[in-house]
């Protein structure tokens with residue numbers, strides 16, 4: 335089993351990363367579907383609790399199947415350690431709890447998953463942690479938002495759902511020059527297409543629910559640490575707040591990762607063809623896709639991502655009404671939230687994934703009411719385009 339991410343290519347790491355404990359030669363990590371572990375005697379139990387002996391006690395604290403997944407994703411991201419969480423939101427909230435205290439300040443990308451803004455605005459504010467949302471694609475806005483008490487810059491790049499990209503290396507420098515850390519939600523890209531530690535980020539989070547698992551059958555999340563010294567403190571926070579992933583979901587995500595690189599390549603190829611088709615379509619007002627030269631940060635995307643990914647946003651000339659006709663009549667695609675699975679999905683952020691943000695904050699983040707978001711799967715691009723055309727042809731205005 336491979337541990338180091340420096341020696342092997344991403345294709346190999348996806349198949350082989352994730353060291354695990356097994357005495358029987360199983361070539362996939364066994365599912366330790368157990369809540370607790372037997373001690374050989376009372377003294378051994380006491381030694382385990384004191385940390386004098388290495389071993390398993392209780393699944394909320396440690397579990398071999400979960401550890402196999404954590405080792406895999408730490409290797410894929412080139413990090414030291416990772417912590418499997420019950421959902422992407424559990425990963426983000428655990429990161430905030432571990433890093434922030436009352437009186438501190440966070441700078442956050444304005445275009446992030448809706449509930450991430452709610453977490454910062456409505457919950458962390460209760461604990462006197464302040465937040466400023468800015469357009470992190472504009473470095474002068476990031477610099478202007480820094481305060482003496484800024485502890486963390488949190489970005490999504492590309493951002494959900496606008497696909498705005500932020501310069502990870504430049505923002506890491508701004509953070510470090512000001513005594514802050516940079517965390518990035520890398521869900522949209524996955525480590526197969528973007529490795530933020532190589533650009534100076536300090537923490538990475540993912541919703542495993544998306545591309546890393548890839549099969550729309552798990553909810554999970556992960557925090558990846560660049561610095562292994564921080565692992566015991568993070569492990570304690572996760573253990574005490576309790577948002578751990580379970581062994582079976584860990585097994586499923588670990589299995590999904592074996593095809594991550596292939597899936598990301600195919601989704602990117604499909605999405606590029608679909609974005610090019612949409613950009614020329616007479617009923618489309620605009621398309622935003624990191625692989626189109628018309629994307630405002632196209633050159634940045636080429637520098638920090640190995641492919642443009644599977645997410646597209648667009649708005650139709652007929653606005654929301656036309657978008658509804660498309661979502662209601664599209665073929666092959668499914669009208670559903672979430673993303674990153676093998677099947678292509680379409681949804682309406684203002685009324686769905688980003689409804690909870692409220693109209694004012696959506697406006698600031700340029701999430702227009704007519705914006706439609708698409709997650710491109712691994713079906714045939716021709717079939718996906720035919721399915722889109724079926725819906726678009728029904729729009730008459």
Ligand code: LCS
Pocket residue numbers: 421422423424447490494519521522540541542543553554555671672673687
């Ligand atoms: N980060 C990003 C970028 C996300 O898109 C999501 C979920 C999360 C974190 C939270 O992950 P979860 O707790 O759901 O595992 N995004 C969703 C979306 O765009 N549609 O449905 C869920």
